[in-house]
Structures are given as structure tokens and as C-alpha cells.
Amino acid sequence: MARRDYYDVLGVKKNAGPDEIKRAFRTLALRYHPDRNQGDADAERSFREVAEAWSVVGDPEKRARYDRLGPLYTDSGRPPSSDQVNDMLRETFGNLFRRRRAEVGEDLTYTLSVSLEDAAKGIERTLVIQRQVRCVRCDGSGDHPENRIPCASCGGSGKSATRRLFRSECVACDGKGYKPTNRCDRCNAEKRVPLEETLRVKVPPGVATGSKLRLRQKGNDTLPVTGMAPGATGDLYVLVNVEEHALFRRRGPDLLCEVPVGFADLALGADLVVPTLEGTTTIRIPPGTPSGKSFRLPGRGLPGDSGKGDLHVKVDIETPTVLSADARAALQAFATATAGASHPKRTEFQDAVRGRR
Ligand SMILES: [Zn+2]
Ligand SMILES: [Zn+2]
Structure with missing residues (x-):
């Protein structure tokens, strides 16, 4: 090379x-x-x-x-x-x-909201952050280097002529070796300036709310201190917030979805269109499915520590609150036709109640 x-x-x-x-x-x-x-x-x-x-x-x-x-x-x-x-x-x-090193720079945090779909497959996002960086105009001194007057007490060395206990810096100039004249016009003597920075961050697949992504040295620079080597720049912590979803609830890598279904579909069996993270799929529920039954769709959840999670689809009966005259008549005919054998639990219950009289 x-x-x-x-x-x-x-x-x-x-x-x-x-x-x-x-x-x-x-x-x-x-x-x-x-x-x-x-x-x-x-x-x-x-x-x-x-x-x-x-x-x-x-x-x-x-x-x-x-x-x-x-x-x-x-x-x-x-x-x-x-x-x-x-x-x-x-x-x-x-x-x-x-020498003793200055404090490390402050860590910064940024909250990043992502949709459940993006959390599932992972996503790369652009962040615009503001952090404090060492002023380059004055190199962190806070004053104008070209206007400095050498310190008369120490002759510009910054060292005390008489070595004192614990410190050997010149007291008059605090070890700088010069007297600052006017403030740096870039940082206004703050020694650091805000810098707006655009960063790309990779959100890994399967992140959950509360996940922390660390971007090293994207926090604040240390506040410069004369005579000290600067400490490390702080880090940026991106806190992930996975947004609530209208259709899914999350339990670890698994997803839960409740599907309202009519009684007739549960009794007769039906093909149901259910949502998945990628779109939709169709599941077949068999005749005589009880309300509250869950169907497991393996691998349709989020990536987890031990492979992909599952999607659990739970069917819940929805009782009609408004009935047309035709529907009412049909249901009454149904009730008459299904007494006894069609409802073994109800029959058993009614027998027990009758025994108490
Ligand atoms: Zn001095
Ligand atoms: Zn400056």
C-alpha cells in the first residue's frame, strides 16, 4: 500500500x-x-x-x-x-x-417512533440531531487566539515560578500562559457550538418499545478545560418506541389479533380473511367453532430470540343488537329447531337448575 x-x-x-x-x-x-x-x-x-x-x-x-x-x-x-x-x-x-482528564461529554437521547410493521422487518431511518461540538474557531479556548497577550506573571509558560502544593500552574492566568482579550465570536466564549447533524440509524428487526440503540460519540464533546486532555465525546442513545397498532397486540415475539365473527359463521364454519403484518391471509374455521377459540399461524409474528413468533387469531362472537323482521323470524325458527341435542351444555345446566326446585 x-x-x-x-x-x-x-x-x-x-x-x-x-x-x-x-x-x-x-x-x-x-x-x-x-x-x-x-x-x-x-x-x-x-x-x-x-x-x-x-x-x-x-x-x-x-x-x-x-x-x-x-x-x-x-x-x-x-x-x-x-x-x-x-x-x-x-x-x-x-x-x-x-494529566487528569476532563469529564466525558454528555450523552444525548433521541426518541424514535416506528410502526409495528417497521419494527418487525427492521428499518433504516434518518435522524436530525443537535449536539455540542468543540468550537473550531477558538479550538475550545473561548477567546481569539490572535489577540492574546502573554501573561506577565509567568512569561507565557503557564507555570508558576514557585512550585506550590498540588498545583504548578500560574495563578494569574490559570495555566493558560496568556490573558484572553475578546470573546470568540463564533461560540461567544461558550467553547462549544451547537452542530446540527444528520445521522442514519439501523433499527434491527424485532425491536420492542424501550430498546436502546447506541451511536458512539454522537453525543456532546467535552467542555474544554485548560490544561486537561479532553475526555471522550458522549454517546447518542436512540430510544425506540413502537407505536400501538389498530389490529394487533404484541406479546414478546407473538402477535394477537381478535376477530369479531357472527354466530352463524362459528356454527357453520367459514373462511375468514384475517390481517397479517404483510397484508392478509385466509383461515378456515371449522363448523362448531366455540367463541374465544384461538388459531395459531406459525411464523407470522416478529423475529425473537428463538426464531420468529406466531400470530394468534382469536374469534369472538358478535351478538346482533339490531335484527330485521326476516332475521328475527329465522332465529326464532332456529331456536325451535335446535332444542336439546344441539346444546348439550345448556341442557345439562338447565337439568341442574331444575333439580334445585
Ligand atoms: Zn501566567
Ligand atoms: Zn469559539
Whole structure:
């Protein structure tokens, strides 16, 4: 794999001075440092790239050789190990990264409503969120870098001349090494600015209300604190809310659906059109089906831990409240014709009641 030009990696010109190169390395090393980008493989790759570039162009001898040989330059043929990188950082910036770290950035939450159908098959959705990110205009300092006046007490070093217990920062400037003059006009000295960000989130099939999806480092950046390495950016938690459905109730991966049916259909048997998540299907109920009976349609539920759930269709009798004259006559004829054997439970009940007299 072709190596990137080291000057390009550091974002400096070929003729940049040592101080400019050091500044560029410092900025990039801080941005991509693993402590600030936990678990981010891209950042780690960038960090190693930056460290490798610095190990060459930050060293006058190696830099001269690199300038002569260009892409043919080889140091040892291998990028520096993590230990070497940490040694380099320590040499260059003292114990910058070993200092107390600032708090981590705040986590954010976003409630995402999805339909039952979408929850069943999974869906990708676009979210627009607002999060607080470090101000790039002032790099989190809150003031204008170009207008800074070096601190008179410490001569700009930020260190106290007399080392005191627990702290060695200059008291006059709080360790900054300068006096801020005017506020940053981008963040108004808040050090962070709101950023509207559009994110894609994958909602996995079978999610339930209360499911949490974590989007790493899409929360707030830490509030910058002078003299402290920044803590990790917070995470974004997407809370899923599965909407109520007009036809289905959910029980884990299973779905329940109640179907109102006329008495005649239960008695005679019928083909019923019932809803499914995908549309409809037809089930045959046999003659003599009791009210309240459930029919199981395997695999027509939602994805669950142990495979797909089932759809349970429950038939419920609907008693007519209004009858036409024809319907009334037909029912009266039916009642006369079905005394006895057609209703064994009712006959048994009536016999028991009669025995009490
Ligand atoms: Zn000072
Ligand atoms: Zn700012």
C-alpha cells in the first residue's frame, strides 16, 4: 500500500519550519489520540499515520533523508509501535496525556417512533440531531487566539515560578500562559457550538418499545478545560418506541389479533380473511367453532430470540343488537329447531337448575 506523503499527513508545506510542524503534529495527535476516540478504528489509523509522519519530519536528520528520497524513504520499514508513539508524545509534550482528564461529554437521547410493521422487518431511518461540538474557531479556548497577550506573571509558560502544593500552574492566568482579550465570536466564549447533524440509524428487526440503540460519540464533546486532555465525546442513545397498532397486540415475539365473527359463521364454519403484518391471509374455521377459540399461524409474528413468533387469531362472537323482521323470524325458527341435542351444555345446566326446585 502506498504511503501518504508525510507533509500531506501533517497538513503542512514541504518548506514548513520545525515549529510549524510541531504545532501541526500536536493538533492532529490531540485530535486523533485514542483516549479521545475510544474504539474508533479510523481515528486510530490516522493517529498512527500522524505519529509516523512526525517521527520522520520531526527529526532533522530523517527529514533531510526523506526530502531526498521521497516515497523511496524507508526508516525501518515498519510503522512505529504504540509504545514508541507514546514515547514520542512524552518527549515532545511532557506528560500532557497523563494529566487528569476532563469529564466525558454528555450523552444525548433521541426518541424514535416506528410502526409495528417497521419494527418487525427492521428499518433504516434518518435522524436530525443537535449536539455540542468543540468550537473550531477558538479550538475550545473561548477567546481569539490572535489577540492574546502573554501573561506577565509567568512569561507565557503557564507555570508558576514557585512550585506550590498540588498545583504548578500560574495563578494569574490559570495555566493558560496568556490573558484572553475578546470573546470568540463564533461560540461567544461558550467553547462549544451547537452542530446540527444528520445521522442514519439501523433499527434491527424485532425491536420492542424501550430498546436502546447506541451511536458512539454522537453525543456532546467535552467542555474544554485548560490544561486537561479532553475526555471522550458522549454517546447518542436512540430510544425506540413502537407505536400501538389498530389490529394487533404484541406479546414478546407473538402477535394477537381478535376477530369479531357472527354466530352463524362459528356454527357453520367459514373462511375468514384475517390481517397479517404483510397484508392478509385466509383461515378456515371449522363448523362448531366455540367463541374465544384461538388459531395459531406459525411464523407470522416478529423475529425473537428463538426464531420468529406466531400470530394468534382469536374469534369472538358478535351478538346482533339490531335484527330485521326476516332475521328475527329465522332465529326464532332456529331456536325451535335446535332444542336439546344441539346444546348439550345448556341442557345439562338447565337439568341442574331444575333439580334445585
Ligand atoms: Zn501566567
Ligand atoms: Zn469559539
